[in-house]
Amino acid sequence: xxxxxxxxxxxxxxxxxxxxxxxxxxxxxxxxxxxxxxxxxxxxxxxxxxxxxxxxxxxxxxxxxxxxxxxxxxxxxxxxxxxxxxxxxxxxxxxxxxxxxxxxxxxxxxxxxxxxxxxxxxxxxxxxxxxxxxxxxxxxxxxxxxxxxxxxxxxxxxxxxxxxxxxxxxxxxxxxxxxxxxxxxxxxxxxxxxxxxxxxxxxxxxxxxxxxxxxxxxxxxxxxxxxxxxxxxxxxxxxxxxxxxxxxxxxxxxxxxxxxxxxxxxxxxxxxxxxxxxxxxxxxxxxxxxxxxxxxxxxxxxxxxxxxxxxxxxxxxxxxxxxxxxxxxxxxxxxxxxxxxxxxxxxxxxxxxxxxxxxxxxxxxxxxxxxxxxxxxxxxxxxxxxxxxxxxx
Numbered sequence: 001x002x003x004x005x006x007x008x009x010x011x012x013x014x015x016x017x018x019x020x021x022x023x024x025x026x027x028x029x030x031x032x033x034x035x036x037x038x039x040x041x042x043x044x045x046x047x048x049x050x051x052x053x054x055x056x057x058x059x060x061x062x063x064x065x066x067x068x069x070x071x072x073x074x075x076x077x078x079x080x081x082x083x084x085x086x087x088x089x090x091x092x093x094x095x096x097x098x099x100x101x102x103x104x105x106x107x108x109x110x111x112x113x114x115x116x117x118x119x120x121x122x123x124x125x126x127x128x129x130x131x132x133x134x135x136x137x138x139x140x141x142x143x144x145x146x147x148x149x150x151x152x153x154x155x156x157x158x159x160x161x162x163x164x165x166x167x168x169x170x171x172x173x174x175x176x177x178x179x180x181x182x183x184x185x186x187x188x189x190x191x192x193x194x195x196x197x198x199x200x201x202x203x204x205x206x207x208x209x210x211x212x213x214x215x216x217x218x219x220x221x222x223x224x225x226x227x228x229x230x231x232x233x234x235x236x237x238x239x240x241x242x243x244x245x246x247x248x249x250x251x252x253x254x255x256x257x258x259x260x261x262x263x264x265x266x267x268x269x270x271x272x273x274x275x276x277x278x279x280x281x282x283x284x285x286x287x288x289x290x291x292x293x294x295x296x297x298x299x300x301x302x303x304x305x306x307x308x309x310x311x312x313x314x315x316x317x318x319x320x321x322x323x324x325x326x327x328x329x330x331x332x333x334x335x336x337x338x339x340x341x342x343x344x345x346x347x348x349x350x351x352x353x354x355x356x357x358x359x360x361x362x363x364x365x366x367x368x369x370x371x372x373x374x375x376x377x378x379x380x381x382x383x384x385x386x387x388x389x390x391x392x393x
Contacts, residue, residue, distance in 0.1 A: 044090060054280070188262050196268060343357065
């Protein structure tokens, strides 16, 4: 049996004086990869919570662990507690003046080149160009250790500089997560996506690890288009470091840095299923076997993954407000011109009393990956998404 420690992190004190706490389970073994797994950054995305707790039970029963696994089953209790009229709405903090998606709040800890005269009140970021030159001839182990140390210092400086006048909750949440992950080698973020198929996000550089998770569709992270997401803030600095080392004359495979980040979209939001939680935990256990954190052979290591760039995830928005009728189901292959939805406009008058409806058709062929949770849409609301230009890898 593998031993673990349990602690809680105070995340937010409420007006009542009560504290919201984040549970953290840490399994420590011998030498090996450090893996960090979290769920529930968004309140309605609860399937990962069940999967994470199932994973805790599974790891307790393992005979040995090589490395460490940190599991945070519900990283954002603020989001989980946000409900309106019985519906989960915890994607943003309505109490912030700067309201943003909870998974778009992470600051980047690196810069491609630091300014010659930095402002002393600005947080000091890791200068990738300078770091790469200084470590051009260093062994991979030293590069990894020194870069982790530099990222840790950047998080601490960010916390100190940004907190001079108090820290808004979104940034506090982001820094809390970053403080827990700067020493990690792999991060896995568990989400769900409205009414959706299982799919995920990974960098092209880490697709081999993604295969072991048994999820057939993948959207590529774009290292040149940082959007404040949790997986991006972790993996992009390592991808940029690899590029900077290459520019400095150091040729080494990205795999030598041993860093991977995955976001898994585990089906439907605002829903939880025990059977699926068992399957989801097994996906992660299989990855841990692949990377030698757990003993035993991994499955699905040659699994075909259908992959597209993030710019080829087409988001469709309602061009008029109204009631949305679906004609397709997530997982359907759609062709150009296929009508996925029809929007009925209740307040639009028609002389003969007929309903006024607007079809929403597909512009490029692909896979219908999700539908919105609600069938009541204002103009400009996202109603479905299609993965296009899918390639098998």
